[in-house]
Amino acid sequence: MSQPHPVQTPHRTPLRRISQGSLFRLSRSGAYPDAPHGLGFLEPAMTEFLDEAEALQTNMEGMKRLSDSLATFNEGFASWLYVMNMNALTTDWMQAPVPASFELARKRAEENAVAAASALKNAREAEEQAHRSRLLAEQSALTEATEPDTTYTANTTASTKNGGASGSGAKKKVGGVKPKMSAKEKKERGIEIDRVVSVLPLEFRGSDPGLRRNMEMVIDGLMNAPSQTVKLPDLIKPPDLNQARVNKCLIALVNRKAVKKDSSSGTVLYSWLGIA
Structure with a gap:
């Protein structure tokens, strides 16, 4: 028979004995030259450790309270969801849509x-x-x-017949010679025309320079006319001031009440009123 092997005891490192006075030498080492004698240097460390342990205990108690609050909320919310589910399953909705x-x-x-x-x-x-x-x-x-002026045509025809019957063959001037304006009168006339144009629509105030020039010519013709009353053909001065432009300017002046339009006599007459 084979001999049983003896049970071997595991090897253990023996504890090192602390030599007498080692704590004293550690406390008086160069790292802590001002440390107290003996175990006195442990007091500050133990105090700090105690403070940290108390802070840890406070935080753990807060975590426990938070866990309790979450558990209470979860229980209440789960109960509410359950009640809503049971209510949906047991309640008849009378307002639900039907075919x-x-x-x-x-x-x-x-x-x-x-x-x-x-x-x-x-x-x-x-x-x-x-x-x-x-x-x-x-x-x-x-x-x-633009309707034809019958009165003007009849008068012109009569004048032509009278002139032919006389046999003179000489052309008569319809109006007198226009008096020449002084520099002061021209300046005042320009100021008056600018004042009238300034209250007209934007297209007459500079957005279309050609239309503004035509408006100034129409206003000047109205002011220069005898008794400041004219007919539309009297203001036409081709090629710049054609019938369409004159009509457009007169419509704007009539709308602004700077010119009065009168057709009661069968002839369309435009009288200058000006801006009040």
């Missing part, structure tokens, strides 16, 4: 679409009617402004 509700909604949508289409059609018809009315008004104004 008749969808049919009613479809009819209402069709009625709204028809009403919107009708309103759009009415708006377009009203816009077209207004556009036609503006066109008719503009055409009427243009026709009225």
Whole structure:
């Protein structure tokens, strides 16, 4: 028979004995030259350790309170969710949509679409009617402004016949010689024209230099006319001041009440009023 092996005791390093006076030498080492004798240098370290241990205990108590609060909230919230779920399963919702509700909604949508289409059609018809009315008004104004002056034509024809019957063959001057204006009068006339133009629409105030020049010529012609009353053909000075430009300027002046338009005698006359 084989001999049993003896049980070996694990090797252990023997504890090193602390030699007498080692703590004293550690306390008086060069790292802490001012440390107290004996174990006195442990007092500050133990005090700091005690403070940190108390802070740790306070934080752990706070974590425990937070955990308790979360547990209470979770329990209450879970109970509320459960109650809501049970309420949804056991309550009859009387206002829930039924097939008749969808049919009613479809009819209402069709009625709204028809009403919107009708309103759009009415708006377009009203816009077209207004556009036609503006066109008719503009055409009427243009026709009225450019209608032939029968009185002027008859007088001219009579004058021509009288001149031919006399046999003189000499041309007579219709109006007298226009008096020459002084520098002061020209300056005052320019100031008055600028004052009138300044209250007219923007296109006459400089956005279109040609139109402003035409407006100044029309105003000057009105002021120079006998009794400051003229007919539209008297202001036409081609090629710059054609009939369309004169008519446009006169319409602006009439709208601003700087010129009065009178057609009661059968002839369209424009009288200068000025700006008050």
